[in-house]
Amino acid sequence: MTDTTDPNLALERRTGLPDALRVLLEEYPRAGWEDDPGYQGLIAFWLDRHMMFRRLTEAMREASEARLDGTSEPERYAAAMSRYGSMLVSQLHGHHQIEDMHYFPVLSGKDARIASGFELLDKDHHALDGHIARFTETANAAIRASDGQTLPGLAKDATGAFHEEIARFETFLDRHLLDEEELVVPVILKYGASGL
Incomplete structure (x- = not known):
């Protein structure tokens, strides 16, 4: 059983799942997921949601870069940041709410060897709440600074701060998504999606 209180397993420090939680991934490596008959349905839908999160963060980072380069209008940038x-x-x-309240409790009971991995993912969700709050705060500051009335230097500073925050947020979110995928997908492929 993995000690989820180990500070090296914190989302901000972790570089991947510990070996003890990768036992099913060895049996069901990522390269073969799409070819597995159990992939279609829940797994494909769930991974598509993860891809959406990645695309949204990428779009926001790229839009911030365009704004910093001066190739995007303030109003267009503000509208895109607000929407995305x-x-x-x-x-x-x-x-995260659906995972914490439904999926993780069901999945953790399917294989005792990886049950602590779902505790780790739950801790990630709590850590991500803090990152989401900082992301939201800096995004709102960049949006407000794009009102056309803010001095150009201050607007650029706010956009630059958000660009740094979105890059940081992308790193932590991607770490969580990768680890979650490498824990959840193999367990569903091995034991099926019953109860989910």
């Missing part, structure tokens, strides 16, 4: 940011935050919260 709202979608990302609301969809992430809903996704």
Whole structure:
């Protein structure tokens, strides 16, 4: 059983799942997921949600880069950040809530060897709440600074701060998503999606 209180397993420090939690991944490596008959349905849908989160963060980072380069208008940038940011935050919260309240409890009971992995993913969700709060705060500051009335230097500073935050957020979110995928997908492929 993996000690989920180990500080090296914190989302901000972890570089991957510990070997003890990768036992099913060895049996069901990522390269073969799409070819497995159990892939279609829940797994494909769930991975598509993860891809949406990645695309939204990428779009926001790229839009911030365009704004910093001066190739995007302030109003267009503000509208895109508001739309993408709202979608990302609301969809992430809903996704994590369903996982914490339903999927993780069911999946953790399917194989005792990886049960502590779901505790680790739950801790990630709590850590991500803090990152989401910082992301939202810096996004809102960048949106407000793009009102056309803010001095250009201050607007650029706010956009630069958000660009740094979105890059940091992407790193932590991707670490969590990768680890979650490498824990959840193999357990569903091995034991099926019953109860989910």
